[in-house]
Amino acid sequence: MTSLFDPIRIGAINAPNRIIMAPLTRGRATREHVPTPIMAEYYAQRASAGLIVSEATGISPQGLGWPYAPGIWSEEQVEAWKPVTQAVHEASGRIITQIWHMGRAVHSSVTGEQPVSSSVGKAPGEVHTYEGKKPYEEARALRLDEIPGLLDTYERAARNAMAAGFDGVQIHAANGYLIDEFLRNGVNHRTDAYGGSPENRIRLLREVTERVIATIGADRTSVRLSPNGETQGVDDSDPAAVFLPAAQMLSDLGIASLGLREPGPNGTFGATTVPKLSPRIREVFKGVLILNSDYTPELAQEALDSGVADAISFGRPFISNPDLPDRIRRHLPLAPDDMKTWYSQGTEGYLDYPRAS
Incomplete structure (x- = not known):
């Protein structure tokens, strides 16, 4: 049986374990x-x-609306990322960057312009800004003549990531952000080549992925999808109809890995009764498949045992357990995290979680 602690090759990266x-x-x-x-x-x-x-x-000022989140479109940002990747490599680690356009999930007070999306509309609820939470604003539909420029920003981000010392990139195509807003028909109401049929709605994801591959290579390119359930008001009437062809397309392109965020009915952040598509995606995606969302070490090992996953990514446990793989290996209890410091500035709740003795 494959263990969480077995090494795995993820494209160009040799990972010493399967805890991502x-x-x-x-x-x-x-x-x-x-x-x-x-x-x-x-x-x-x-x-x-x-x-x-x-x-x-963020890949561009237009697409980055989260306060104090990093970008990778400028030379200043590239230079500031270099000490980060160097520190990880000096600690014998491996790191890729997730490149992100938030689509309609931004606010003009942060970006300086109206949000863009696949179609006119706005996300439900409120968005984080520098002045606190505000209602989401109505997004305009991205014009056809803007898409070549959008692809350029993904190319620039991928090139900058390598210049900054990252080992690769993950294209963020999940969680109700721009690419996901094109993928799912609950939001995408376009009647041009990027809307309507699943093939058309997949088009932007394919073009972005092809551009990144052409820039840094398929073996350093990964993608993240969230194929089941609603996220930030983004949903689909038939997820399998769009996400299975998307996974097949990504497999054909030979990307290094595909990450799936799949909440269940008791999900701590996003719960849904929409069945997980990972077993069916496993049948069509032949690369490294990484699953995510509310996995315990025990459930993670079960996913490996069943063959549905090659590795598991853990989110919140890594906040308060910087040595998470060692704690899992030694069956040690996991330290709780403090939600109040998730997005705060400074070192509290960021650098001060201790390793296990």
């Missing part, structure tokens, strides 16, 4: 979205993960 650190927004960059020195220590503390997927990182 999931992307976790922490809000420790500057207001100008530049990484800060404390981020180097934070990620280095967690370098024993088989692979670190960085917090979601």
Whole structure:
């Protein structure tokens, strides 16, 4: 049987174990979205993960609306990321960055412009801003003549990621953000080549992935999807009809890994009764399949045993357990985290969680 502690090759990356650190927004960059020195220590503390997927990182000012989240579109940001990747590598770790366009889930007070999406509409609820939470704003539909420029920003982000020392990138196509807003018909009401049929709705994901592959190689390119249930008001009437062809397309392109965030009916952040698609995606995706959402070490091992997953990514447990793989190996209790410090600035709740004795 495959163990969580068995090594695995993820494209160009040799991971020493199958415990992946999931992307976790922490809000420790500057207001100008530049990484800060404390981020180097934070990620280095967690370098024993088989692979670190960085917090979601903006590809452009238009697409980054989360306060104090980092970007990777400018030279200043690239230079500020270099100490982070260097610290991880010096700690014998591996790290890729998750490149992110938030689509309609931004606010003009952060980005300076109206949100864009696949179609006109707005997300339910409220959005984080520098002045606190505000209602989401109505997004405009991305024009056809804007898509080539959007692809350019993904290419630039991928090239910058490699210049900053990352081992690869993960394209964020999940959780109700821009690419997900194109994938799912609950939001995508377009009548052009990017709307209507599943093939058309997959088109933007395919073009982004092809552009990133052309820039850094398929063996350093990964994708994250959230194929079951509603996220931030984004849903689909028939998830299998779009996500199975999407997974097949990504498999054909030969990407290094596919990550799936699949909450269950008792999900702590997003609960749904929509069945998980991972067993069916496993049949069509031949690369490394990484599952995520509310996994315990025991459930993670069961997923490996069943063959539905090759690795498991853990999110919140890595916040308060920087040495999570060692704790799992030694069957030690996991330390609880403090939600009040998830997105706060400074070192409290960020650098001060101890390793197990």
